[in-house]
Amino acid sequence: MLEDRLLFIDAEAIVIDKPAGLPVDTPRDGSPSINARLDELTFGFQRLPVAVHRLDRDTSGCLLLARNPKALKRFAQAFETGAVTKRYLAVLDGVPDDDSGTIELPLAKVSSAASGWRMRGDPAGRPARTRWRRIDSGNGRALIAFFPETGRTHQIRVHAAEGLGIPIMGDPVYGAGGPAMMLHAANLTVPRPGKPDVNAGAPLPPHFAASGFAP
Structure with a gap:
C-alpha cells in the first residue's frame, strides 16, 4: 500500500517513497500507476492529492504530492524556479x-518510428545542469550522488551516459538494461517561506544490493 511508503506529511504536502516499476501517470493500457491509486493517500482529506513532479517509471524514491490547489501552485513554482534541492543516488x-x-x-527530444523517443545531448536543446559526486566504487562500478539543478526529462540518465560517458546500471534506454535501473531519488527539500521546509529522505531500495552497494 502506498500509505505504508509515507516519508512526510502535513496539511499541505505528502512525500512517498515511490517504488521502482510504478509510473506516476496512468499508462494508455490502464496498468497500475500512482495517479490511479491516489485514494490510498487521502489520510482523512476528501480531496485527492496531486503529484507535483514526475519520476520515471523505473526510478524509485521521493515523490511530492500537494494536498490542496494553493500548495500545488506554490510547490510547482518552487520546482520551476530551481528552489527545490534534489539528491539522487545511482550506480x-x-x-x-x-x-x-x-x-x-x-x-x-528525438523520436523515430522504429525506436520511439528518447533524449540526447544537443547544443540547441534546453539547458540542463547536474552536479555530481562519487560516494563509493568497487567491482568496476561507482555509486554516485547527483544533484540536478534543472528538471529536464531523463536528465540524470543522459548526463550519466553522455556527460560522464558511463550509463546508469540497468538503464533500458541509455545503457545495457537489466533487471532494474539503479536510480533512486534519495532526498528532497522544498522551501516554504514562513513555514518549515518539506524535507524527506528515502532509503536505498533492496534492489541496489544486486549492484554491490547495500541499501
Whole structure:
C-alpha cells in the first residue's frame, strides 16, 4: 500500500517513497500507476492529492504530492524556479576518473518510428545542469550522488551516459538494461517561506544490493 511508503506529511504536502516499476501517470493500457491509486493517500482529506513532479517509471524514491490547489501552485513554482534541492543516488556501469564535477549538457527530444523517443545531448536543446559526486566504487562500478539543478526529462540518465560517458546500471534506454535501473531519488527539500521546509529522505531500495552497494 502506498500509505505504508509515507516519508512526510502535513496539511499541505505528502512525500512517498515511490517504488521502482510504478509510473506516476496512468499508462494508455490502464496498468497500475500512482495517479490511479491516489485514494490510498487521502489520510482523512476528501480531496485527492496531486503529484507535483514526475519520476520515471523505473526510478524509485521521493515523490511530492500537494494536498490542496494553493500548495500545488506554490510547490510547482518552487520546482520551476530551481528552489527545490534534489539528491539522487545511482550506480554507474563504470568509474569516473574524477571524484566530482558539474555536467552542463543541453537536452533535446528525438523520436523515430522504429525506436520511439528518447533524449540526447544537443547544443540547441534546453539547458540542463547536474552536479555530481562519487560516494563509493568497487567491482568496476561507482555509486554516485547527483544533484540536478534543472528538471529536464531523463536528465540524470543522459548526463550519466553522455556527460560522464558511463550509463546508469540497468538503464533500458541509455545503457545495457537489466533487471532494474539503479536510480533512486534519495532526498528532497522544498522551501516554504514562513513555514518549515518539506524535507524527506528515502532509503536505498533492496534492489541496489544486486549492484554491490547495500541499501
